[in-house]
Amino acid sequence: MQKGSAADDRLYGPLRQLLEKQTLPSLAFGMKSCSIKWKQVPQDQYLKGVRSGKNRSAPHPIWTEYQRTGKRVTKLIGYDCGKADLRRSKDLPTGDADFDYVYPLQIIGWTRGDCVSAIAQVLGADLVPIKSACFFCPASKQWELYWLAAHHPELMEAALQLERRALTGKHSRFDEVEFGATWDELVNNADRFPSTTTTVGLGRSFAWNQWARVNNAVDADFRVLRSPSDRQRFVDMADALRSDDNALDQRTKRAVISLALAA
Incomplete structure (x- = not known):
């Protein structure tokens, strides 16, 4: 999905509603509805x-x-x-x-590990589900962004479009005077946003678009890179950054699920 392109009508309700309203999920603004x-x-x-x-x-x-x-x-x-x-x-x-x-x-x-072990033992590791959350959830960790880019680049692009529309659209809370540059300029040219209490993207304090550019996950038109080497890089970064705090699900390394089965 190219920068500024229309949303795919097949995308599901929450995303379509946010695109129409040109806003972000409530969690991006500190609410939990x-x-x-x-x-x-x-x-x-x-x-x-x-x-x-x-x-x-x-x-x-x-x-x-x-x-x-x-x-x-x-x-x-x-x-x-x-x-x-x-x-x-x-x-x-x-x-x-x-x-x-x-x-x-x-x-x-x-614990979550006990749940993973039970599901894997009874149904098989392939049926351990991923967590129940939107793919554009503001609570996503950076390893999850890498995982999304690796396995579902089209969804990552949809999330980037959602963020861009919200931060440059009619309801944008972004203040050009406060930051000294437009949101687009900072996304395209700066490594990070200045410290602020204003929500600057899906990550609240960081924009997914800027994250994707800085970490070489997208091209100049913010399309996710899809070559085998890029996908492997995203997979490796997701594995390296993932912790075992509360993220045990189907996206977890097979070795972790194997350990759960052996426990």
């Missing part, structure tokens, strides 16, 4: 139904029956016992007006 909007709400609507609008639907029979009998639906939440999830899940609620919440992985004491 993405999972609620695109994960939690659709699940709740599937169960409880929707009274009006394009998603109008009847309640699921389970919800109807539970409402009639006074039973409560229990949601199983997948926080594990790794450091990151323990930090994120501190003081979590046990329920709300509609649901009870249970955290089974924390009850049995499993």
Whole structure:
């Protein structure tokens, strides 16, 4: 996808909506509504139904029956016992007006590695999924950007277009006076953005477009390099930068999954 080209109509809802609105995911601005909007709400609507609008639907029979009998639906939440999830899940609620919440992985004491091992042993290493996140998630680590460029260059290009449109479009928060140059000029000519509290890209403090240029991941038109040697370089950098903190999934080195199987 070339710089400034139109978005592919086949791209899925969250990306298409952001491109139309010329903005970035809420997480890029320090908010955390993405999972609620695109994960939690659709699940709740599937169960409880929707009274009006394009998603109008009847309640699921389970919800109807539970409402009639006074039973409560229990949601199983997948926080594990790794450091990151323990930090994120501190003081979590046990329920709300509609649901009870249970955290089974924390009850049995499993970490992400335990989950990878169990899936690999029962279903095979090829069926260990990658994490549930948008490919343009602002929480992505740099090793994930290399992985995306290596395995899905077309998605990396879509993310770069999303960022460019948001930072140069009608809703851009970028202040030319503060930085002394336009966003495009800094992306194309500087190694980094000046220190600021203003969001400058999908990485909040850094722009994916600038990262891609500085790390020689794209050509002059910001198309991801696709030669076998470039792809191997991206794979090697992803492996070198990846840590085992909370990133154990199908993108992990085979050796790591093999160790999990042997444990």
